[in-house]
Amino acid sequence: IRRIGVLTSGGDCAGLNAVIRAVTHRAVGTYGWKVLGILDGTLGLMDRPLRYTELDLDGFAGHDILRAGGTVLGTINKGDPFNFPMPDGGFMDRSLDFVDGFHRLELDGLIVIGGDGSMRILKKLCDKGSIGMVGVPKTIDNDVEGTEYAVGFSTAVNVVTEALDRLQATAASHHRVMILEVMGRDAGHIAMNAGIAGGADVILVPEMPYTLDGITQRIRTVQAEGRSHALIVVAEGVKTLDGQSAMQRHTGGEMRYGGIGAYLSDHIEQATNIETRVTILGHVQRGGIPSMRDRLLASVFGVHAVDLLAQRRFGRMVAWQNRGAIDLPLEDVCIGPRCLDPKGPLVHTAHGLGIYVGEAGC
Numbered sequence: 052i053r054r055i056g057v058l059t060s061g062g063d064c065a066g067l068n069a070v071i072r073a074v075t076h077r078a079v080g081t082y083g084w085k086v087l088g089i090l091d092g093t094l095g096l097m098d099r100p101l102r103y104t105e106l107d108l109d110g111f112a113g114h115d116i117l118r119a120g121g122t123v124l125g126t127i128n129k130g131d132p133f134n135f136p137m138p139d140g141g142f143m144d145r146s147l148d149f150v151d152g153f154h155r156l157e158l159d160g161l162i163v164i165g166g167d168g169s170m171r172i173l174k175k176l177c178d179k180g181s182i183g184m185v186g187v188p189k190t191i192d193n194d195v196e197g198t199e200y201a202v203g204f205s206t207a208v209n210v211v212t213e214a215l216d217r218l219q220a221t222a223a224s225h226h227r228v229m230i231l232e233v234m235g236r237d238a239g240h241i242a243m244n245a246g247i248a249g250g251a252d253v254i255l256v257p258e259m260p261y262t263l264d265g266i267t268q269r270i271r272t273v274q275a276e277g278r279s280h281a282l283i284v285v286a287e288g289v290k291t292l293d294g295q296s297a298m299q300r301h302t303g304g305e306m307r308y309g310g311i312g313a314y315l316s317d318h319i320e321q322a323t324n325i326e327t328r329v330t331i332l333g334h335v336q337r338g339g340i341p342s343m344r345d346r347l348l349a350s351v352f353g354v355h356a357v358d359l360l361a362q363r364r365f366g367r368m369v370a371w372q373n374r375g376a377i378d379l380p381l382e383d384v385c386i387g388p389r390c391l392d393p394k395g396p397l398v399h400t401a402h403g404l405g406i407y408v409g410e411a412g413c
C-alpha cells in the first residue's frame with residue numbers, strides 16, 4: 052500500500068473530521084503513505100477533472116479539524132453512482148466513472164466514512180471495480196448494523212438532551228406541552244436515548260407504533276399527578292398502529308422532514324385543552340462541535356481502518372462492540388437499518404419510568 056483515498060458519504064454529522072484526521076495521522080505518520088481526500092463523496096471520483104486534495108500532517112487534516120463539525124471533504128446525499136440523478140429527472144449508471152476515477156488516481160485502498168445506505172452502495176462499487184475498501188460507520192441515527200455506536204450519534208443525543216432541558220423550563224413556566232421533533236427516519240435511537248436522559252413523558256419511535264389515545268392518556272396522568280406541563284419527543288419516522296406514517300398522513304402522502312409534531316400538537320390541544328408548542332430541531336442535530344465520545348470513537352475508528360488496509364484486510368467495516376474496536380465483513384453490516392429493540396433495556400427503562408413509548412408488544 053502506498054496511496055489511499057478517504058471520502059465521506061451521505062448526511063454529515065459531528066466527528067467526521069476527527070475520523071479524517073485520525074486516518075491521516077495513521078497513514079502518513081505511521082506508514083508513510085500518501086492520503087488523498089476525495090471531495091464531495093462519490094462525486095469527486097466521478098467528475099472530470101477528478102476532485103481531491105492531498106491530506107498531510109502539516110496541513111489542516113493534521114491538526115485543526117478535530118473539533119470542527121461537518122466534513123472538510125464535503126459530502127452528498129443523492130450520489131448513488133448506479134442510479135445517479137440527472138438534470139432531466141432521469142437516472143444514469145455512472146459506476147464505471149467512479150471505478151475509473153479510483154484507478155486513475157492509482158489508489159491502493161479506499162476508506163469510506165458512511166452510514167447504512169452509503170456503505171451498501173460503496174460496497175457494490177468496490178466489488179465492481181476490485182477496490183480494496185474499508186468502512187467507518189457514521190450517522191446520527193446510530194442505525195448501522197454491527198456496531199453499538201456510529202460516529203455522530205453521541206453529539207446528536209447531547210444536542211437533543213440539551214434542547215429538552217431548555218424546553219422543560221419554558222414548558223413549566225407556561226404550563227404547556229412541548230413537542231420536540233427529532234431526526235430518525237428508520238430508527239428511534241436518538242429519540243429514545245435523549246428522551247430518557249432529558250426526562251420526556253412521551254417518546255415516539257418508528258419501531259413502536261403509537262395511538263393518539265395513548266399519548267393523551269399519559270398527559271392526563273401527568274396532570275393528575277399534579278404537573279401542569281409535559282415533554283414529548285417524537286422521531287420523524289413514527290407510525291400509527293395501522294402502519295401508516297403519521298407524517299405522510301399529515302403531509303398528504305409526501306415523506307419529508309418536519310410535520311409530525313404539528314399533527315400531534317393539533318390532536319393534543321383538542322383532546323386535553325392544554326396549550327401545546329412544537330420545536331423541530333432539524334439539522335441542528337447534525338452540526339456543531341463533536342462530543343468527547345464522538346472524537347474518541349472517530350479516532351479509534353480512523354486508526355483501526357488504516358491498520359486494516361495495511362494488513363490488506365479489505366471489504367470490512369470497523370465497529371465498536373463490548374468496549375473495544377473490532378471489524379466485520381461488509382456483507383454482515385449491509386443488511387438494513389439496525390432498529391431499536393422494543394424488548395431491549397432502554398424501552399424497559401422507559402416503561403419503568405412511566406414514559407409512554409407506544410403500544411407494548413408491537
Ligand code: F6P
Pocket residue numbers: 062128166190191192234235236287308
Ligand atoms: O440519515 C440521517 C438523517 O439525519 C435522517 O434522520 C434524516 O431523515 C436525514 O438524515 C435528513 O437528511 P437530509 O436533510 O440531509 O437529506
